[in-house]
Amino acid sequence: MNRRTFLVKSGGLLLGSLLGSGIPVSAEVCIPQAAAKPRIALIIDDIGFNLNRARRFLEADIPITFSVLPRLCWSEESALALHAKGHEIMLHQPMEPFSTAVDPGPGAIFVDDRPERIQHVVAENIARLPNVVGVNNHMGSKYTQRPQKMGQALDEVRSRGLFFVDSLTTGHSAAYACARKMGMSAIRRDLFLDNRRDVLSILGQLRRLRQLAVRYGSAIGIGHPRPATAEAIMRFRESPEGRNAAFVYISQLL
Template sequence: MTEKKSTSRKTKSGAAKKSSSGKGTKKAAGRQKTASKKKTGADSQKKTRTRSSKAQKTLARSLKWDLLVFVAIVAMVVATAAYYRFELRPAQTDGVAVESTRASRRSPEPVKVLHPQTVKEGVAPDFEVFPPEPASAPATEPGPVAPPPVQIPDRRPMVAIIIDDMGYEMDVAENFLSLDCPLTYSILPQSPFQREIAQSAHNRGCQVMLHLPMEPREYPEVDPGPGALLTGMTTDERIGLLKSHLDAVPHISGVNNHMGSKMSADSAQMNQILSIVKKNKLFYIDSLTAADSRSGSSARLFQVPFARRDVFLDHVPEVEFIRGQLDRLVAVARKNGKAVGIGHPYPETYKVLTEKLPEIKNQVRLVPASEIVSGLDF
């Protein structure tokens, strides 16, 4: 009996333990289910938020495309309306026809432009009135082009007149410069108005030369003036002085000698002078104060444009003599085709030139000195 009771208690105790263990397992399972449900709910909410975000992005993209399409459609409508409005107009024929605005603008009458849509809908159209434009003249075929006028060369003989010894009297220079004639003015170096006269002559389109003083045979009884080149100078002194003269007088185109009968006859010294003239791209005119001048051979050696004086106009400063010399100058030009005359700033010379220049211009072509030397063989 005792053993049975004991066995019964053990059985009951084991059952109680099993019952207690089962309840604990059920509670744990419940907790797991609850946690699982919470996790599932969180995942579900996350997925929902993700889907919502994607939907919003898709909607935003869709709205952008819709907006772009809408803008494109509006632009097309506006362009079409503008085309119909400004480029086309209907004409009253069998139906509603479209005509170019270019034709309407050529019409001499005001044109009413109707919008096609208002006509189609049967609405009384608004219109605009454009003022008529004058009809353009019909294009004409160009006629034959007239040939250019034939330029007849002036074959009259050429004469160059050089006025020497300029630079000391400004008022006398202005008198000669006022003559309507292409005279050439040769200016003495170291003269008080050398720059002013040279500039004034240049401004009036007249040619300027350096009137280079050189030693005469009568030196020292006859003084060629300040800045003269002398045979007793060294080569460096002579060339340095010549260069300073060329720099002092502006707008120089050429050189001619003042006196210089002794130096002109010396080939070595003329070679020195003509070499500097060549380097400065000037021409040289021999005043021919010496019959035995060597300036021509020196000019040929250095290939310097060269000419010789043909007539002194006023070595006798009398009106009648000067008139005769001018006639002689014209005669030489007619014989040789060209001639060089040299005068001086004397009142008598100015008076005769004022009287005879119109007559001389009818007989010969007055030119600057450079045009005489350019075509002269030497």
């Protein structure tokens, strides 16, 4: 019997005696487990305008969930190309914002739409994108505040077995609560990464995101296909904070 085996068995016998049984306790119980790394899920929204910008994020060599806008020139090809590299694909469903000066883009749904149109548009958007596993909202500061309208949109998402991520484009969003009430797999983002578009600011947001992940076990950040965002993610991954985090797909947090 070598020294390590002797120590493990002796420790088990001692613990068993203390518990009053005299039976050795499994050594696995006595060996402490390493603390799990905080988990970070990154979503890159607004895919579909330019495939080359999306491809820059592949250089980070970490799991990234890409959310693709429907009915754009590069929507389908982007979904196929990014999924072929092993990444997770979501539909970035356009929804009505409060500002009438902002166009949510093709495939959008509006609060004045009839339920039949909402369901048809969402269903067609999902059908047009290959390999979709979930949906999050694009814009929607007006639409996501309406539980009834969210229910009409989410009914199509649920019927296809997809999950939903509330992008929280407004603090008054009812989207997440509505999805949970419907029994869906759903989650909310924690931070937008690139409201300020310089690398140092985005790095600061990534560090904040990791702090949230340390506190709560996981955190979700949403960014956009911009060169500064890709550069910041690659720098963060190589930093001590990034090396001590586990990057995961959004579905792994549900």
